[in-house]
Amino acid sequence: MSESDWPLWEVFVRAKRGVSHVHAGTVHAPDSELALQNARDLFTRRAEGVSIWVVRSSDVTASDPADAGSLFEPAIDKTFRHPSDFELPDEVAHM
Amino acid sequence: MKSPTCDRYAHRQADRALILAQRLLETITHSPEIEEDMALSNLALDLIGQARTLYTYVDPADDGEDRLAYFRDAHEFLNPLLVEQPNGDFAGILVRQFLHDAFAVAYWDAMTTSTDATFAALAGKAVKETTYHLRHSRSWVIRLGDGTDESHRRVAAAVERLWPFTHELFEVDEVERELVATGIAVDPADLLPIWQETVHATLAEATLAVPTDGDRPSGGRVGLHSPEFDALIAELQVVARAHPGATW
Numbered sequence: 305m306s307e308s309d310w311p312l313w314e315v316f317v318r319a320k321r322g323v324s325h326v327h328a329g330t331v332h333a334p335d336s337e338l339a340l341q342n343a344r345d346l347f348t349r350r351a352e353g354v355s356i357w358v359v360r361s362s363d364v365t366a367s368d369p370a371d372a373g374s375l376f377e378p379a380i381d382k383t384f385r386h387p388s389d390f391e392l393p394d395e396v397a398h399m
Numbered sequence: 400m401k402s403p404t405c406d407r408y409a410h411r412q413a414d415r416a417l418i419l420a421q422r423l424l425e426t427i428t429h430s431p432e433i434e435e436d437m438a439l440s441n442l443a444l445d446l447i448g449q450a451r452t453l454y455t456y457v458d459p460a461d462d463g464e465d466r467l468a469y470f471r472d473a474h475e476f477l478n479p480l481l482v483e484q485p486n487g488d489f490a491g492i493l494v495r496q497f498l499h500d501a502f503a504v505a506y507w508d509a510m511t512t513s514t515d516a517t518f519a520a521l522a523g524k525a526v527k528e529t530t531y532h533l534r535h536s537r538s539w540v541i542r543l544g545d546g547t548d549e550s551h552r553r554v555a556a557a558v559e560r561l562w563p564f565t566h567e568l569f570e571v572d573e574v575e576r577e578l579v580a581t582g583i584a585v586d587p588a589d590l591l592p593i594w595q596e597t598v599h600a601t602l603a604e605a606t607l608a609v610p611t612d613g614d615r616p617s618g619g620r621v622g623l624h625s626p627e628f629d630a631l632i633a634e635l636q637v638v639a640r641a642h643p644g645a646t647w
Contacts (some may be wrong), residue, residue, distance in 0.1 A: 308432055331434050334542070341535055344435040345441050 308332040313339040314364060317347050318355035325357050333358075341345050404459050404577050405515065407477070408584055411468075411574070411620050413453035414478035417468060420446035421635050422486055425527060428560060431489060442496065445528040449521060456517045463604035469639035470496045473624060473632045480619040481564035483628050487557065489544050490550065497536035498598065502568045503529040505593040506585065514582035537601050544605025555607055568594075571593040 310332040316325035328347040333339035337359040348356065367375055379385070420443040430436040454464035466491040482499060486492045507529055510522035543550040571579075578584035602609050618624070638645075 310432060310434075332432055333434065337538055338434075338542070341438060341538070344531075345437045346434065397429065 310334050312361040313343070313358045313366040314359040315339075315347055316359070316360050317343075317353040319352060320354055325355065328352075330361065336360075374394075401456075401515070404574055405583060407574050408455045408578055409457050409518075411455070411477040411479075413450040415482055415499075416446040416453075418476065418478040418631070419482035419496075420444075420450070421631060422482065422484075422495075423492070423633075424489040426487055426492060439492070441604055442532050442535070445525075445532065446480075449525050449528070450552055452517070452521045458611045465639065469636045473629050474622040476628075476632065477620050477622060478647065479564070479567045480625060481561065481568065483619065483624060483631060484561060485627050486565060487560070488553055490553040490562070491534050491557040493539040493543065494554060495561055496532065497601065498542045498565050499541075499568075500529055500533035500536050500610075501594050501597040501601075502565075502590065504533050504597075505590040509585040509590060512582075513584070518583065533597070537597075540601055540607075541605040544602070544607045553607065554605065557609055558602070559610055562612075563614040563616055565594075566612070566615040567619060570617060570620065572620070 309358060311334075312330050313333055313336075314330055315328045317328040318325045328343075331339055331342040331346055333342050336358060343356050343358055347353065419547075423439045423443040423446070426439055427436055430439060450468070451464050454467040457463070458467060460466075481495065484495055486642055504526065507522045507526040509517055511526060513519045513522060540554060543554040545551070569591045571587055573574075574582055575587065579586045
């Protein structure tokens with residue numbers, strides 16, 4: 305399998321109304337229109353979604369894994385930021 | 400109780416879907432990108448589903464649909480010639496699909512009000528499927544036509560090659576006339592302006608010329624097919640005929 309000539313797109317799928325779009329994977333496509341169609345065929349073929357976003361992978365600014373220590377570890381010991389003392393009603397899904 | 404004429408009509412529509420699906424499936428693993436392999440096989444699966452509904456309608460026996468797909472001879476298939484045309488290059492595959500889809504969307508949309516319950520129910524599903532097919536094939540015709548010099552040349556050649564076969568889609572014979580009278584079938588003449596509107600607008604956006612009407616090859620719908628058709632049917636049926644009744 306040769307390398308694709310087409311740019312890469314990140315695909316986000318919303319599973320149903322009321323929940324966020326979640327990253328599903330990537331597709332190759334020459335433009336955003338075909339990226340959407342390819343994403344539809346690859347990621348919603350079993351009725352997984354009601355909405356799709358596609359974003360050029362090159363337009364995503366990502367954090368550097370080498371920075372993980374300074375970016376994320378300072379949050380680990382701040383348990384007071386978690387709503388752990390609240391009882392969530394059953395009706396509140398997807399928290 | 401449906402008539403032999405209705406069976407023949409169902410055959411035409413089912414064969415149109417099955418034969419186009421078979422041509423699409425020839426491209427699997429040969430598309431320029433794996434994503435397009437997926438897209439074309441998805442179209443084929445929808446078409447096979449449409450064909451299965453109608454084969455089962457014609458012959459509700461357990462092995463009815465298999466018998467009709469795998470154990471009829473080439474001259475018994477009643478698809479229009481357009482859908483059996485060889486793939487050629489990628490532009491040829493997508494132009495054939497587009498010219499067909501522009502017809503199929505108008506056709507299934509009109510058939511949602513058929514007085515035949517099976518056809519009306521199938522039409523409700525098929526109009527959604529083919530609307531997506533048209534979206535995909537249409538966008539490719541525009542992308543290739545309004546693309547590079549080479550893609551424009553290839554897609555223009557495909558439009559010229561396939562154009563004559565579009566006329567057969569709108570032919571009317573005694574089969575249609577009988578069923579139009581009872582509201583089972585749609586009059587193809589009513590579909591032509593819708594098809595033309597879609598096709599002319601798309602070709603304009605793709606910077607492609609609308610070909611002038613010339614030859615009108617015909618005969619597929621009465622079982623007279625092009626020379627390449629025997630090979631297509633042989634490939635479609637070889638496994639089922641070599642191992643009758645096999646399951647997996």
